[in-house]
Amino acid sequence: MRDDQILQLNQYGKLNLQVPISTLTTIKVGGIVDGVLYPKNGIALFEVIQFCQQEKIDYFVFGNGSNILASDASYHGLIIKLTRTLNNLYRHENRIVVEAGYSLPSLAYYAMKEGYSGLEWAGGIPGTVGGALYMNAGAYNSSISEVVEEVLVMKGDTLEWLSVSDCQFGYRHSIFQEHPDWIIIAARLSLTLSDSEAIETMMMERRERRLATQPLTQYTFGSCFRNLDKPSWQYVDALGLRGYQVGGAQVSEMHSNFIVNLENATFEDVHSI
Incomplete structure (x- = not known):
């Protein structure tokens, strides 16, 4: 990017230059990006x-x-990173x-505390609401589409x-995957009034099960x-690929529906798996 472009981008929010993408992804893989912008508000997002x-x-x-x-x-x-801007509820x-940009697990726990069901499955998914809508994220035979009324794009x-x-x-599909130029801004969800303690018990039990069976650390x-x-992990196990390793990447020995970055895994390591 040119100096004049950098100067203008700074007007839209916090701009960091020459950032390792590996610091932005949960698997910690990726090269250098010219800039990462955290827009200061929704108008700045539109303008940038x-x-x-x-x-x-x-x-x-x-x-x-x-x-x-x-x-x-x-x-x-x-x-353009939304987690500091579009994170209101x-x-x-x-x-x-x-x-x-709102955290999906945070949304699930908010609903639990307020006594509303429909998002119990989301407590352990490490993403945002926008990402969940994009891929129709789900778990435990439920998905976010079941509580969506509308999506603002x-x-x-x-x-x-x-x-x-x-x-x-x-x-794991939505129309947004067919329109990469569309940007998800917000969603209107409809939940069901329920027993907060019962929801909490279910979510805590699932959390303990995940800690015991998934490579969350x-x-x-x-x-x-x-x-x-x-379940896909059964196919992976049937092929004898639990623990399969390429370079610094490995099919998790703990749960074979996960690929883990053991140490300094590269794009090719992960992609090869």
């Missing part, structure tokens, strides 16, 4: 995207960096409007609310492979 398009600066909108495998090569563009009775210079049917949710994408007619 317009600026990048006008100046032909490549950009990529980032949440928490889970389920992202970045190349080791330098990215000559801008990462508003509730009226059982309806919640939550912004894309930036399309070019307009904002549009999409109904849940418009989002075309499927298993290591660098991973989170759960990695898509399920088919049975």
Whole structure:
């Protein structure tokens, strides 16, 4: 990026230059990006995207960096990170409007404390609401699409609310994957009034089970492979690939639906697996 472009980008929020992408992803893999911008507000987000398009600066909108495998090569563009900007939540009775940068586990625990069910499955997914909507994240035979009423999307210079049917949710799929130029801004969710203590008991039991069976203290994408007619880890085990290692990356010995970065794994290490 040119000096004049850097000067202008600084007007939109906090700009960090020459950032290792590995510091932004949960698996800790990735090369250097020219800049990472944390927009100061929603208007700045709109303006910086317009600026990048006008100046032909490549950009990529980032949440928490889970389920992202970045190349080791330098990215000559801008990462726009939403976790410090679009991270607000508003509730009226059982309806919640939550912004894309809000932590998904934090949302699940907020709903639990307020006595609303529908997000118990989300307590252990290391992502943001925006990422969850993008891939229709889920666990325990539930997914975020089951509680979505509408999603607010930036399309070019307009904002549009999409109904849940418009989002075309499927298993780990949404219409957003077909439109990389759309940016998820927020969602309106509808939850169900329930027993806070019962929800907490369920979530704590699941948390203890995850701690005992998943590599939560290591660098991973989170759960990695898509399920088919049975859990994907069963196929991995049937192929004898639990513990399979390439360079610094390994199929977790603890749970074979996870790839772990043992030490200084590269893009090629992980991609080879």
